[in-house]
Amino acid sequence: MKLLVGTDLSENAQNALDFALHLSKAHSSSITLLFAYTPVYDFAAQTAEYITTIEQQATKALQSLKKICNKEGIETNYLIEQTAPSSAICAESEKGAYDLIILGSQGKSDFPSKIFGSTTSEVIRLSRTPVLTIPASATFKAVDTISMAMELNREDIVFLGQLIALTRHYKLPYQIIHIKKDNDPLPEIPFSELSMFLKDRFPELSITFDTLNADQVNEGLQQYAQHHPRTLLTMFSKHHGFFDYLFRTSHCAEMALHTTTPLLVLKSKKP
Numbered sequence: 001m002k003l004l005v006g007t008d009l010s011e012n013a014q015n016a017l018d019f020a021l022h023l024s025k026a027h028s029s030s031i032t033l034l035f036a037y038t039p040v041y042d043f044a045a046q047t048a049e050y051i052t053t054i055e056q057q058a059t060k061a062l063q064s065l066k067k068i069c070n071k072e073g074i075e076t077n078y079l080i081e082q083t084a085p086s087s088a089i090c091a092e093s094e095k096g097a098y099d100l101i102i103l104g105s106q107g108k109s110d111f112p113s114k115i116f117g118s119t120t121s122e123v124i125r126l127s128r129t130p131v132l133t134i135p136a137s138a139t140f141k142a143v144d145t146i147s148m149a150m151e152l153n154r155e156d157i158v159f160l161g162q163l164i165a166l167t168r169h170y171k172l173p174y175q176i177i178h179i180k181k182d183n184d185p186l187p188e189i190p191f192s193e194l195s196m197f198l199k200d201r202f203p204e205l206s207i208t209f210d211t212l213n214a215d216q217v218n219e220g221l222q223q224y225a226q227h228h229p230r231t232l233l234t235m236f237s238k239h240h241g242f243f244d245y246l247f248r249t250s251h252c253a254e255m256a257l258h259t260t261t262p263l264l265v266l267k268s269k270k271p
Helices: 011-027 044-071 085-095 118-126 155-170 191-201 217-227 242-247 251-258
Strands: 002-006 030-036 076-081 100-104 131-134 145-149 174-180 207-213 231-237 263-267
Touching: 002 011, 002 085, 011 030, 011 044, 011 100, 011 131, 011 155, 030 044, 030 085, 044 076, 076 085, 085 100, 085 118, 100 118, 118 131, 118 251, 145 155, 145 217, 155 231, 155 263, 174 191, 174 217, 191 207, 207 217, 217 231, 217 251, 231 251, 251 263
Parallel strands: 002 030, 002 100, 030 076, 100 131, 145 174, 145 231, 174 207, 231 263
Antiparallel strands: 131 263
């Protein structure tokens, strides 16, 4: 398993790396640390000095993080890219065929370049690789459940298989959440049918079900996260075309900026 960890070398980035280390140990994974920045072009001499300074600082910091990972027995390397962070992360995830991208979702840094905030949203929108976002207050050891927001249709079964493949090693209980609006039609798959399927396919897993009433999906999930601060929340991002990207708000990207729990966004395999 290959993990790509985007970092702006802030305290929250270190928190995201801590998650990556725990995941790596469970899956015998390798880690690639990626630092990206966009120079502010002014006078040529000042730009050259800025680039030299930032890359020297980044190299020193990344080498230190690599040593920490190596001491944990994790194969680790790092990259420095002179481009927009979201573009660098998405391009590297495709080129390197990574299994998971890990990013901080909040945080402040004194470093000249910051990777969080809008970059996290853009990566969730554009990447075809699953994305795990880590808020500043989250810790891996505090996670005690894995929650899945599902529309209860047959397409979601594929995502469910992806999730279990990524997380079954942690031996945590799962909870499937369905956000119901007042006038919603009956789901394609009722909980009873899904429960029978999962018990037959994954008899060793502990899986429960919960229906939440909310006018908006993200509103319901934010309320759930507030009442379950120790969960790892999972959302499924289905493929949308170019015009969908321009005019449709991504529930997953929006959720990553507001939830106080770790958020795993699984991606559709459709091109």
